[in-house]
Amino acid sequence: MQFDQLYQEIILEHYKRPHGRGLREPFGGEAHHVNPTCGDEVTIRVAVAGEKLADVSYEGMGCSISQASASVLHDLLTDQPVGEALKVHDAFVELMQGRGQVEPDEELLGDGVAFSGVARYPARVKCALLPWMAFKDAAVRAGVVVGPEVKA
Amino acid sequence: MTTLANPTTFDVAALRADFPILGREVNGHPLVYLDSANTSQKPRQVLEVMRAHHERHNGNVSRSVHTLGTEATLAYEGAREKVAAFVNAPSASEVVFGKNSTEAINLVAYAFSNASASAGGDPRFRLGPGDEIVVSEMEHHSNLVPWQLLCERTGATLRWFSLTEEGRLDESSLTELVNERTKLVSVVHMSNILGTINDPSRIVARAREVGALVMLDCSQSVPHLPVDVQALGVDFIAFTGHKMLGPTGIGVLWGRGELLEAMPPVFGGGSMIETVTMAGSTFAPAPARFEAGTPPIVEAVGLGAAIDYLSDLGMAAVQAHEQEITAYALDALSSVPTLQIFGPAVVEGRGGTISFALEGIHPHDVGQVLDDEGVEVRVGHHCARPVCVRYGVPATTRASFYVYTTTEEVDALVRGLERVRKVFG
Numbered sequence: 001m002q003f004d005q006l007y008q009e010i011i012l013e014h015y016k017r018p019h020g021r022g023l024r025e026p027f028g029g030e031a032h033h034v035n036p037t038c039g040d041e042v043t044i045r046v047a048v049a050g051e052k053l054a055d056v057s058y059e060g061m062g063c064s065i066s067q068a069s070a071s072v073l074h075d076l077l078t079d080q081p082v083g084e085a086l087k088v089h090d091a092f093v094e095l096m097q098g099r100g101q102v103e104p105d106e107e108l109l110g111d112g113v114a115f116s117g118v119a120r121y122p123a124r125v126k127c128a129l130l131p132w133m134a135f136k137d138a139a140v141r142a143g144v145v146v147g148p149e150v151k152a
Numbered sequence: 153m154t155t156l157a158n159p160t161t162f163d164v165a166a167l168r169a170d171f172p173i174l175g176r177e178v179n180g181h182p183l184v185y186l187d188s189a190n191t192s193q194k195p196r197q198v199l200e201v202m203r204a205h206h207e208r209h210n211g212n213v214s215r216s217v218h219t220l221g222t223e224a225t226l227a228y229e230g231a232r233e234k235v236a237a238f239v240n241a242p243s244a245s246e247v248v249f250g251k252n253s254t255e256a257i258n259l260v261a262y263a264f265s266n267a268s269a270s271a272g273g274d275p276r277f278r279l280g281p282g283d284e285i286v287v288s289e290m291e292h293h294s295n296l297v298p299w300q301l302l303c304e305r306t307g308a309t310l311r312w313f314s315l316t317e318e319g320r321l322d323e324s325s326l327t328e329l330v331n332e333r334t335k336l337v338s339v340v341h342m343s344n345i346l347g348t349i350n351d352p353s354r355i356v357a358r359a360r361e362v363g364a365l366v367m368l369d370c371s372q373s374v375p376h377l378p379v380d381v382q383a384l385g386v387d388f389i390a391f392t393g394h395k396m397l398g399p400t401g402i403g404v405l406w407g408r409g410e411l412l413e414a415m416p417p418v419f420g421g422g423s424m425i426e427t428v429t430m431a432g433s434t435f436a437p438a439p440a441r442f443e444a445g446t447p448p449i450v451e452a453v454g455l456g457a458a459i460d461y462l463s464d465l466g467m468a469a470v471q472a473h474e475q476e477i478t479a480y481a482l483d484a485l486s487s488v489p490t491l492q493i494f495g496p497a498v499v500e501g502r503g504g505t506i507s508f509a510l511e512g513i514h515p516h517d518v519g520q521v522l523d524d525e526g527v528e529v530r531v532g533h534h535c536a537r538p539v540c541v542r543y544g545v546p547a548t549t550r551a552s553f554y555v556y557t558t559t560e561e562v563d564a565l566v567r568g569l570e571r572v573r574k575v576f577g
Contacts, residue, residue, distance in 0.1 A: 003179070003524040007517075007575060015576075038516055038532045039546040061546060063516035064576065127516065 005117030006124070007064070014068035014111065019075050024057040029142030033134035035126055040066045044073075044134040046142040053077055053085050053144075058131060065115075065124050070131035072111045077135070082144045088112070092132055096125050161469040168556050170195040170461075181526030184561045189344055189372060189505045189552030190530050191394045194458070198397055201457035205450050213449055214423055214440070228449050231456030232439070238459045239370075239389065240380040241406055248405040248412070248439040249447050253371040254294040256390035256405035257338070259442060260367060261298040263415040264336070268306050274414040276365060279335055281307035286329055286337045286364075288313035288321055289542055292344050293535040295369040295390075299338060313339070315542055319346040319495035326358050334364040341373035341389075345534040345550065346495030347478075347505035349373065356385045365411070371395060376474055376503050376554070378467040387411055393451060397555075398458035402451035405442070412438035419444040462555075470555055474504035477553045481506055481562045488569050494543050504553035507534070510569065513576045515549040521575055522549075522568040529565070 023030075027045035034041050040062030047055040056077045058070045073092075077085045092112050095102050100120040104113040118128045139145040168174050171193045176183050185193060205227060211220030213228045229244070236244040250256050267273030268280065279285075285299050289312055303310045311329055314322045321339070330337055337359050342349045352368055359366045367388040373379055374389075375396035381389055388411070393402035407415070417424055417435050421444035426434040435441045462470060479499045485491055490511035496502040510518055519531035530550045533540045540547060551565055 003521075006520065012575070039537070039540070040514075040516075041546075063514035065516070121520075124516070124520070 008114040010111050010114035011068045014071040015064040018071040023059045029138040031134045031137035033130055035130055042070055042131045042134050044138045046138040048142050048144050051081050053080055063127055065127040066130045069128045073131045076110055096128050162465050178526040179524050184527040184564045186551040187528050187530050188554035192397050192554055195461055197461050198454050198457045202450050202454040205453045227453045231452040234456040234459045240382055246409050248442045249452055250403045251401050252403035253390040253392040256403050258298045259418050261302045262418040265305055266416040279306040279308040283308040283335045284311055284333045286311050288339045289315050289538050290343045291340050319348050321350050330358045332362050336365045338367035340369040342503050344372050345507050345536040345539050347502040349501050349503055377471040393455035396458055398455035399451045401448045402455045417441050421445045474553055475499055477557050478504040480559050484562050484566050507548040507550045515547045518549045518572050521572045525568040527565055527568045
């Protein structure tokens with residue numbers, strides 16, 4: 001049962017048919033993150049227009065969890081006001097670090113709630129977080145987030 | 153080398169009863185442990201010896217006149233003698249205990265460093281700009297990174313053997329690669345990712361011609377096949393206890409006696425000295441010179457018990473069993489559609505460690521589905537990232553076998569891979 005929660009149909013769908021994949025111009029900030037234990041990689045670009053994230057584009061290579069997570073990140077954050085996007089980011093990180101004890105906010109996280117099961121597999125939490133950590137760095141570089149860059 | 157025609161001379165089913173962990177379940181399935189190249193399981197005989205040592209003989213070694221200290225010292229030094237006999241070392245004083253293979257290799261690397269930094273250092277260990285160290289693209293990071301760091305510290309140059317498409321060492325450039333500038337060649341005996349068993353004889357012969365030292369990383373060979381340091385003709389080998397039925401926290405550096413005598417100390421502290429004054433110290437002979445501080449005593453005793461267990465089986469029989477399993481697995485895996493094996497496709501010149509990829513499916517996902525079936529394999533770059541780069545993959549899935557592995561477990565792996573293909577296909 002746990003296993004089916006890890007590989008929910010939504011995750012497999014995003015993995016097999018990713019949304020918005022590919023690096024696009026123009027962009028204000030870019031970050032490339034690697035998970036050194038498994039070699040998973042993701043590059044995220046953030047394009048800002050006014051107060052909104054006009055585009056969050058990405059390219060990556062890795063397991064179903066990390067790549068589906070990038071696809072969901074693209075869906076959730078593109079066209080969002082910066083403040084809203086950061087709220088989603090924080091909620092996703094909290095969900096992943098919650099060891100399966102955090103009740104996800106479906107309105108905020110959309111398809112992201114499918115990752116709740118991943119939080120019970122400590123070895124895979126880093127996979128799910130990889131694109132989100134890269135996003136945070138890209139946003140810092142794009143000048144829309146104040147704060148230190150993070151390392152996955 | 154033992155051939156496939158030799159029958160296994162031990163009863164695998166009976167032997168499995170010695171390993172309590174093999175009786176447990178994982179995710180509702182019987183445990184199928186196929187990760188022995190990562191760490192092996194431990195038989196009851198090893199666990200009991202370690203428990204008895206703590207319960208009956210615990211004292212510090214080499215410094216007490218009391219009975220417990222004497223018993224502990226005898227047990228610790230007894231383990232050293234078992235290790236020496238196991239790899240046919242001429243003397244137990246050539247066996248240096250440390251915490252693992254990585255530490256053993258770093259010990260040699262830092263001995264080079266220290267000799268290079270002191271005017272009186274033995275010329276065989278002195279390195280500087282223009283000197284060369286040779287490794288291979290097949291190395292575990294533990295036999296690569298210490299030499300990269302040593303080259304950075306001394307200005308020496310690191311060079312390496314490349315690999316053939318079949319996963320063998322490419323020795324075609326041997327005479328150019330190992331030359332008058334070479335001070336050390338350090339290569340792996342059996343690859344932890346490809347399973348390849350290297351025959352170091354040509355490298356040793358060439359190193360002798362040019363006066364270079366040779367180190368062999370035996371982390372994956374000593375647990376799985378007969379290793380004779382005198383027959384190999386090398387200068388140093390490193391291996392670790394936990395991959396050969398022993399506990400973690402105990403590793404071995406074997407070095408030729410005259411070389412250990414010429415090596416400066418690396419760690420300073422208790423037990424490694426001869427005389428200490430405020431102005432300076434003189435040092436104990438090997439192996440004590442390289443074992444500063446209280447050593448991993450019960451871990452060494454556990455390794456000794458593991459060696460007893462393996463010696464009772466006979467290393468030729470251990471290797472024969474693993475060759476049977478490996479031949480069976482190579483055949484069974486070749487029946488899985490889209491599966492690609494990295495490393496030798498035949499059982500000759502390889503051990504029971506098989507890395508593979510399923511087209512389009514990431515190893516993390518493969519490993520996760522297999523775990524749900526109770527099948528424990530390793531996924532990732534196996535601390536040998538240059539090998540993955542060489543074969544153009546970010547990571548692989550690896551199944552590795554040992555004395556307790558059965559053909560039924562290989563069948564469970566193959567069934568698990570079918571499920572992987574269903575989930576991600």
